[in-house]
Amino acid sequence: MSRPRGDVAADRSQRADDDGTDPGARRRASRSLWAACEALLSAADPRALARALDRLAEACDCEGVALHVVGPDGTFQPWCARGAWRTAPGDLRGCLSVPLCRGEERIGTLDLLGRPGQSLHPGQMSLIRTAAGALGAALGARLELQRLRSEPGRDPLTGLPDARAFHARLENEMSRARRHGYPLGLAFVDLDHFGALNQRYGRAVGDAVLAEAALVLRLALRESDLIARMGGDQFGVLLPETDLNPARRCGERLRHALEEHRFARVGRLSASIGVTASPRGGVEGIELVASGDQALALAKKSGRRRVKAIEPAPVH
Known part of the structure; x- marks a missing residue:
């Protein structure tokens, strides 16, 4: 039944x-x-x-x-x-x-x-x-x-390597890239409108946001990658053995990680990211950094909250 x-x-x-x-x-x-x-x-x-x-x-x-x-x-x-x-x-x-x-x-x-x-x-x-x-x-x-945070060469706020450590690691990675014919990717990350955030909420909250952003970015990277605090609200990322297209995808992953995270007190944030990559060790470190700076400036000029990629041009 x-x-x-x-x-x-x-x-x-x-x-x-x-x-x-x-x-x-x-x-x-x-x-x-x-x-x-x-x-x-x-x-x-x-x-x-x-x-x-x-x-x-x-x-x-x-x-x-x-x-x-x-x-x-x-x-x-x-x-x-x-x-x-x-x-x-x-x-x-x-x-x-x-x-x-x-x-x-x-x-x-x-x-x-x-x-x-x-x-x-x-x-x-x-x-x-x-x-x-x-x-x-x-x-x-x-x-x-x-x-x-207490180690030499570390930014005391975020615990990340500082700018000097970043440039030292860049030279080492460039030497390795030239020796083995590997590419080397680089990205610069700027938090959008961070100055206005500091003015509105105060420096203590701004510092907490930077420390939190460092954690979010670190979790979105590989163990072999290096992220450093370059100063202010800018972070630098080295991507060993990474060409331009994979570096661009990594930049998008970092941008989404920041945008999807809800920061204490301030809520959602966005970032502008400039990406470049050395073609199999074929440029100098200073040229790679210059290309990363140009890509970051282009991302900001294009309206922020985006990733822009530029191939490095050799400096003669």
């Missing part, structure tokens, strides 16, 4: 609610979780960090959330926490611990304290694992930048 169609539809709806496969609910949960992770990574002060953790706890529908990172001695140490963590005897609440990794290296954990009698459905678990992957990569980059 067949069941009424309404009963079958109700069962399907109930199963969707139970396992989190309802498309609308999953989209809403995904947006909420990603927004919470983005807020966490962009938090520039303790108050913003507390708000971001509250958002993460709400997005995961849990009572407490904490991040632990691997300390110098190899043990996990608390980085930040929010909500209730002590449980009474007999309390059956569970703590879900999700590893945070940078590549194959485990750098911390995301810990979630559930509500009494709560169990996470597969849809929630999938979202949390996906978010933890992105969170681990970004957190690893941020911790690395914090470590690098």
Whole structure:
């Protein structure tokens, strides 16, 4: 005997609610979780960090959330926490611990304290694992930048190599390119209207934006690439073994990464990017830099928020 169609539809709806496969609910949960992770990574002060953790706890529908990172001695140490963590005897609440990794290296954990009698459905678990992957990569980059800030040849604000280190690496890469016949790509990135941003929000916010932009750009590059802070709101990028067309695609990737990121306090930003590439080591470093500067000027003159590429012309 067949069941009424309404009963079958109700069962399907109930199963969707139970396992989190309802498309609308999953989209809403995904947006909420990603927004919470983005807020966490962009938090520039303790108050913003507390708000971001509250958002993460709400997005995961849990009572407490904490991040632990691997300390110098190899043990996990608390980085930040929010909500209730002590449980009474007999309390059956569970703590879900999700590893945070940078590549194959485990750098911390995301810990979630559930509500009494709560169990996470597969849809929630999938979202949390996906978010933890992105969170681990970004957190690893941020911790690395914090470590690098005190090293010689580093910009103290962003932790990136400074302009002097950039030019030293450029000469080394040019020598390698000539020796092996490799191309070398270069890009200059300028944040659009950064002076107006500084005037409106103040220098402290502007500095936080620069540090955040450095992190966003670094995550969009390969391990073999070099990004440096050239001064002000300009970043320089070296792209070993990269011709002009791949360098242009990299420039577009950097531009989209900045535009898709929501910066703390200021929201969305755009950038102008100039790209060039040495044809198999056939020009000098000064010529490559000059072409990159020309491409950047063209991007700004053309209306900003775009990538322009120029082939270097040998200087005689």
